[in-house]
Amino acid sequence: MLHRHGQAVEAEKTPDTAHLREAGSPPPAPPCAMVIFGAAGDLTKRLVVPALCNLAQAGQLSGQFRLVGVDHNTGSAEKWREKLAAAMHDFVVQGGESNVNAVDQSAWRWLSERMSYLQGDVNDPGTYTRLRDHLAGLDKTATTAGNYLFYLAVADRFFAPAVAQLGAAGLATETERQWRRVVIEKPFGHGLLSAKALNAEILKTLKEHQIFRIDHFLGKETVQNIMALRFANGLFEPLWNRQQIDHVQVTVAETIGVEHRGKFYEKTGALRDMVPNHVLQLVAMTAMEPPISFDADAVRSKKTEVLQAIKPMDQAQALRDAVRGQYGGGTVVSQNLPPYRQEPYVEPNSTTETFVAWRFSIDNWRWAGVPFFIRTGKRLRRRSTEIAIRFRQAPFALFRGTQVGQMNPNWMILRIQPDEGIALEFAAKRPGPVVTLSNVSMDFAYKNYFKAAPNTGYETLIYDCMIGDATLFQRADTVEAGWQAVQPILDAWTDNSPSDFPNYAAGSDGPAAADELMARMGRMWRPLA
Numbered sequence: 073m074l075h076r077h078g079q080a081v082e083a084e085k086t087p088d089t090a091h092l093r094e095a096g097s098p099p100p101a102p103p104c105a106m107v108i109f110g111a112a113g114d115l116t117k118r119l120v121v122p123a124l125c126n127l128a129q130a131g132q133l134s135g136q137f138r139l140v141g142v143d144h145n146t147g148s149a150e151k152w153r154e155k156l157a158a159a160m161h162d163f164v165v166q167g168g169e170s171n172v173n174a175v176d177q178s179a180w181r182w183l184s185e186r187m188s189y190l191q192g193d194v195n196d197p198g199t200y201t202r203l204r205d206h207l208a209g210l211d212k213t214a215t216t217a218g219n220y221l222f223y224l225a226v227a228d229r230f231f232a233p234a235v236a237q238l239g240a241a242g243l244a245t246e247t248e249r250q251w252r253r254v255v256i257e258k259p260f261g262h263g264l265l266s267a268k269a270l271n272a273e274i275l276k277t278l279k280e281h282q283i284f285r286i287d288h289f290l291g292k293e294t295v296q297n298i299m300a301l302r303f304a305n306g307l308f309e310p311l312w313n314r315q316q317i318d319h320v321q322v323t324v325a326e327t328i329g330v331e332h333r334g335k336f337y338e339k340t341g342a343l344r345d346m347v348p349n350h351v352l353q354l355v356a357m358t359a360m361e362p363p364i365s366f367d368a369d370a371v372r373s374k375k376t377e378v379l380q381a382i383k384p385m386d387q388a389q390a391l392r393d394a395v396r397g398q399y400g401g402g403t404v405v406s407q408n409l410p411p412y413r414q415e416p417y418v419e420p421n422s423t424t425e426t427f428v429a430w431r432f433s434i435d436n437w438r439w440a441g442v443p444f445f446i447r448t449g450k451r452l453r454r455r456s457t458e459i460a461i462r463f464r465q466a467p468f469a470l471f472r473g474t475q476v477g478q479m480n481p482n483w484m485i486l487r488i489q490p491d492e493g494i495a496l497e498f499a500a501k502r503p504g505p506v507v508t509l510s511n512v513s514m515d516f517a518y519k520n521y522f523k524a525a526p527n528t529g530y531e532t533l534i535y536d537c538m539i540g541d542a543t544l545f546q547r548a549d550t551v552e553a554g555w556q557a558v559q560p561i562l563d564a565w566t567d568n569s570p571s572d573f574p575n576y577a578a579g580s581d582g583p584a585a586a587d588e589l590m591a592r593m594g595r596m597w598r599p600l601a
């Protein structure tokens with residue numbers, strides 16, 4: 073298989089050999105100091121620091137690596153370490169959908185010896201001058217080479233001010249030998265205008281190559297594998313077009329509710345939270361044209377182009393082609409759960425959607441006439457993220473005079489999570505004298521071929537920032553293309569409040585309106601597998 077960084081990684085030849093092994097491990101990243109703004113926050117303890125531990129365990133951090141936590145809470149390196157250790161322990165014990173596996177203790181010790189803490193407000197210029205002095209001290213003692221990676225794990229209203237302050241303190245200026253990079257989390261804007269404004273603001277201080285806009289779905293191995301499937305195999309590409317494909321379904325179904333994130337979610341909703349970023353990245357990977365190389369800009373240009381080709385909608389079309397839902401009470405995995413409106417920090421008559429389904433077209437030569445359907449929601453029956461490609465039906469004539477009534481369609485299913493793999497569904501003749509057909513599946517499961525390393529999905533992304541590979545990050549125009557595609561729905565929904573919320577039970581497959589959306593086009597959702 074091709075590796076993005078150009079290495080060839082050999083896969084096991086047959087599953088029977090059962091020699092599971094690690095994927096080829098890249099060399100340690102160059103020395104640097106990584107500064108996390110929002111060091112005491114949820115993202116830091118849940119994903120970023122466990123990912124750093126996994127990178128340390130895999131030998132992918134430089135011996136000169138240093139980690140600086142910045143947060144407005146008073147604290148010390150010692151206290152920060154203790155809190156992180158306790159939090160990581162809890163996440164491992166709780167398990168759940170965050171994929172945090174056991175944290176290796178020696179890796180954690182290695183990392184904690186390299187940690188320091190600086191108390192400071194993101195909006196206070198003094199924070200940045202103290203940080204500059206602190207980093208200069210680290211450069212001397214640890215030879216971090218003056219390379220700095222600033223990770224903004226803070227609320228999005230601080231993104232632009234933090235970047236401006238980094239600039240004012242001289243921390244964003246690169247030299248030939250020293251890089252300065254900034255990782256920006258989501259949400260990147262709340263709509264097209266605010267995303268454009270944020271891009272314009274941060275581009276006053278940083279060059280595009282210094283900005284790493286994270287979409288953590290791109291850190292998932294199975295998402296990256298979509299490109300390998302399509303472009304490292306001769307078999308599929310000839311089928312990947314309007315002549316052979318009937319429609320595409322992308323599902324991102326979660327069983328979790330909004331948890332403790334009610335405040336954030338109330339003003340965000342499922343559409344903003346999931347669609348312009350995660351879901352459309354899956355669509356882009358599936359529908360993009362082949363890039364001329366695996367160079368970051370070559371790949372990102374093709375992804376951006378396909379998002380820009382999503383057909384614009386007027387308000388009436390947006391109201392017809394996009395449906396929303398909100399969960400009521402119900403049972404999920406044998407647990408009785410309250411409706412969204414009774415979750416903490418949620419208004420009792422909230423109109424925020426927790427489910428979206430949308431049908432759209434991609435106006436280009438490859439996809440003209442092929443409907444794309446996406447759905448995503450919380451508190452659904454199963455946790456399942458998959459891309460399902462339905463191929464056109466075979467001509468019927470051959471089976472005249474047999475008992476074959478309805479021919480089943482062929483599907484290719486890319487299972488992103490859980491139970492990562494790829495399945496191809498097709499018809500086979502049942503053994504026996506009479507011609508009848510049965511649907512069968514050819515199934516590839518990652519776990520049968522590759523040994524999974526502990527992974528939060530952030531490891532690849534952080535490593536890539538350190539080596540300066542932006543392939544898996546969103547460029548300014550990619551983010552804007554995502555927002556542009558969904559903006560008509562945001563506008564239509566702002567002007568038209570839903571009247572039927574809650575309209576699906578927790579533990580169900582979503583609202584009836586999502587099925588009707590499909591039925592109108594003569595299609596059906598695949599059951600949540």
Ligand code: BG6
Pocket residue numbers: 169170326345
């Ligand atoms: C986040 C959303 O970006 O992605 C969450 O804010 C969502 O609402 C999460 O639950 C899903 O990511 P994953 O990796 O758990 O599938």
